[in-house]
Amino acid sequence: xxxxxxxxxxxxxxxxxxxxxxxxxxxxxxxxxxxxxxxxxxxxxxxxxxxxxxxxxxxxxxxxxxxxxxxxxxxxxxxxxxxxxxxxxxxxxxxxxxxxxxxxxxxxxxxxxxxxxxxxxxxxxxxxxxxxxxxxxxxxxxxxxxxxxxxxxxxxxxxxxxxxxxxxxxxxxxxxxxxxxxxxxxxxxxxxxxxxxxxxxxxxxxxxxxxxxxxxxxxxxxxxxxxxxxxxxxxxxxxxxxxxxxxxxxxxxxxxxxxxxxxxxxxxxxxxxxxxxxxxxxxxxxxxxx
Numbered sequence: 001x002x003x004x005x006x007x008x009x010x011x012x013x014x015x016x017x018x019x020x021x022x023x024x025x026x027x028x029x030x031x032x033x034x035x036x037x038x039x040x041x042x043x044x045x046x047x048x049x050x051x052x053x054x055x056x057x058x059x060x061x062x063x064x065x066x067x068x069x070x071x072x073x074x075x076x077x078x079x080x081x082x083x084x085x086x087x088x089x090x091x092x093x094x095x096x097x098x099x100x101x102x103x104x105x106x107x108x109x110x111x112x113x114x115x116x117x118x119x120x121x122x123x124x125x126x127x128x129x130x131x132x133x134x135x136x137x138x139x140x141x142x143x144x145x146x147x148x149x150x151x152x153x154x155x156x157x158x159x160x161x162x163x164x165x166x167x168x169x170x171x172x173x174x175x176x177x178x179x180x181x182x183x184x185x186x187x188x189x190x191x192x193x194x195x196x197x198x199x200x201x202x203x204x205x206x207x208x209x210x211x212x213x214x215x216x217x218x219x220x221x222x223x224x225x226x227x228x229x230x231x232x233x234x235x236x237x238x239x240x241x242x243x244x245x246x247x248x249x250x251x252x253x254x255x256x257x258x259x260x261x262x263x264x265x266x267x268x269x270x271x272x273x274x275x276x277x278x279x280x281x282x283x284x285x286x287x288x289x290x
């Protein structure tokens with residue numbers, strides 16, 4: 001008997017939960033509703049030479065009737081390398097028809113990366129691809145990061161074109177900063193019921209020189225629309241890959257309504273790795289609880 005849509009949906013949920021616990025911070029939810037996920041795979045944990053991102057979309061028919069739609073992203077992956085790897089993934093799918101195969105795919109890719117690391121292939125000549133980039137002494141990041149903030153506001157301007165002057169500026173609360181290895185994180189929160197208020201709050205925050213000079217200002221908001229009984233929600237990474245989505249996910253889990261949370265991070269010159277996401281979430285959770 002063919003699997004029902006409900007069974008397939010449950011299989012997908014089970015597989016995703018398992019993978020997120022196996023791969024931890026290397027597993028990233030790009031879009032929960034559209035079932036888009038990204039897994040960062042490397043040849044070893046300590047000092048990876050070869051890394052690759054596998055992005056997958058799970059169609060409604062997966063796993064029993066349709067394969068995942070996927071994309072392999074790595075600066076060094078082209079031509080023959082790409083074809084061989086893609087063929088291996090297709091083969092795994094054909095050999096395991098109807099089964100959940102993402103784990104097999106990830107481990108196959110890891111195997112290929114380990115082989116590359118052990119063979120005489122020269123290391124990929126690419127600049128650091130981590131989300132954290134050394135910002136030097138930190139005096140120059142104001143110039144680098146300002147345009148991103150302007151873009152965010154321009155985008156919101158576009159969404160709210162009309163009269164926003166009458167929109168009241170909500171009160172803004174500032175949380176206690178968390179400092180770790182010279183990086184400081186601080187959350188800011190404001191109650192919002194319209195996109196225009198989101199824009200007003202962001203503009204107000206960026207008027208503060210200290211906040212404007214933060215390396216990243218990550219934010220997410222959730223507004224409940226009574227009439228449609230749906231949520232209007234969005235997030236912004238501001239250069240800290242996947243941080244906005246994680247912040248929004250936290251807000252969804254805590255089921256908060258009509259609130260904007262911004263987390264500023266001032267980078268101190270020492271890479272924090274996955275710990276930075278923990279600090280961003282802790283800051284946000286603390287201010288939401290308060």
